[in-house]
Amino acid sequence: MQTHLRGKDMISTQQWSKSELDTVFEVAKALKRARAVGESHALLRDKTLAMLFFFSSTRTRASFEAGMAQLGGHAAFIESQTTQISHGDTAKEIGEILGRYYDGLAIRQCDWAFGNDYITAVAEASRVPVLNMQCDVYHPFQALADLLTVMERFGDPRGKTINVSWAYASSYQKPLSVPQSLILLMSRYGMNVRLTAPAEFGLMPEIVQQAKENATASGGSFEQLDDFDAGFEGADVVYPKSWGCWMTTEDNEESAKIGAQYSDWIADERRMALAAPHAGYMHCLPADRSIEVTDGLIDGPQSWVYDEAENRLHVQKAVMALTM
Ligand code: CP
Numbered sequence: 001m002q003t004h005l006r007g008k009d010m011i012s013t014q015q016w017s018k019s020e021l022d023t024v025f026e027v028a029k030a031l032k033r034a035r036a037v038g039e040s041h042a043l044l045r046d047k048t049l050a051m052l053f054f055f056s057s058t059r060t061r062a063s064f065e066a067g068m069a070q071l072g073g074h075a076a077f078i079e080s081q082t083t084q085i086s087h088g089d090t091a092k093e094i095g096e097i098l099g100r101y102y103d104g105l106a107i108r109q110c111d112w113a114f115g116n117d118y119i120t121a122v123a124e125a126s127r128v129p130v131l132n133m134q135c136d137v138y139h140p141f142q143a144l145a146d147l148l149t150v151m152e153r154f155g156d157p158r159g160k161t162i163n164v165s166w167a168y169a170s171s172y173q174k175p176l177s178v179p180q181s182l183i184l185l186m187s188r189y190g191m192n193v194r195l196t197a198p199a200e201f202g203l204m205p206e207i208v209q210q211a212k213e214n215a216t217a218s219g220g221s222f223e224q225l226d227d228f229d230a231g232f233e234g235a236d237v238v239y240p241k242s243w244g245c246w247m248t249t250e251d252n253e254e255s256a257k258i259g260a261q262y263s264d265w266i267a268d269e270r271r272m273a274l275a276a277p278h279a280g281y282m283h284c285l286p287a288d289r290s291i292e293v294t295d296g297l298i299d300g301p302q303s304w305v306y307d308e309a310e311n312r313l314h315v316q317k318a319v320m321a322l323t324m
Helices: 018-036 059-070 091-101 115-125 140-154 177-188 205-218 228-232 252-260 305-323
Strands: 048-053 074-079 104-109 130-135 161-166 192-196 221-225 237-241
Touching: 018 140, 018 177, 018 305, 048 059, 048 091, 059 074, 059 130, 059 305, 091 104, 091 115, 104 115, 115 130, 130 140, 130 305, 140 177, 140 305, 161 177, 161 228, 177 192, 177 205, 177 237, 192 205, 192 228, 205 221, 228 237
Parallel strands: 048 074, 048 104, 104 130, 161 192, 161 237, 192 221
Antiparallel strands: none
């Protein structure tokens, strides 16, 4: 267990060593147990977290806020449009000033080719840890919650196959951050990572390269497919979700047209039956129901979506308790 994490940012899991990530899971399990048995764990009494949102959220906001309260502290919701941030406060000013008021700064800024740079700039100016609540490149707490969920089901995840797959959705051009954080983290833990997507929906090449290197180092594997059904075959975990074709076009209309060619990429019970009999269906939520996934699958016995949503709370509390 690592005990030197006070002050450390969590912008990507890649910044954390395997041993440090193991510590997060160890603490998350202890905090989950403490909550289950009603044991007080006010580890952050008198501490405050700023939660700065440039984009809407249900789970992230609720779980960080609940988590801070359960740790004995307070979380403040700050929204860019209703503050001076939208009128000119710079990233440096936010880091400097909010870093003097709060004990941690959590930020969601998903704008393409901007969000990660913004969070990094705030972190450079901040004297307190900065936690990435999702940017254009990474969604580290989602991936941590997802891996905790896989570990709860299978124990050691080494050798298990996870299919991180694109699926169709019509709502909007979603960030690459969830699939990118998934392939980065699951490959650190020796999983066989399968990335399935149409050619136009590639991820950032440097992230794919890092995932390949992670897999080599961990004894896992990494493969890429472009056939939706083939991605499900024999997988232990399937994670079909939509993302935008950012590497092909930044134009929303063009992206929607390209995506519509693949409107049959919907996760359903027939495809789930191609996976291993014990396989789980995962999705970070919100899902586009009846478009991205059928109700029968997401509400069915192989769906793990509520456990993974719950685990957001536990991994975030662990990282806050360790870093703040
Ligand atoms: N999965 C996730 O980050 O959910 P929210 O967008 O609702 O926070």
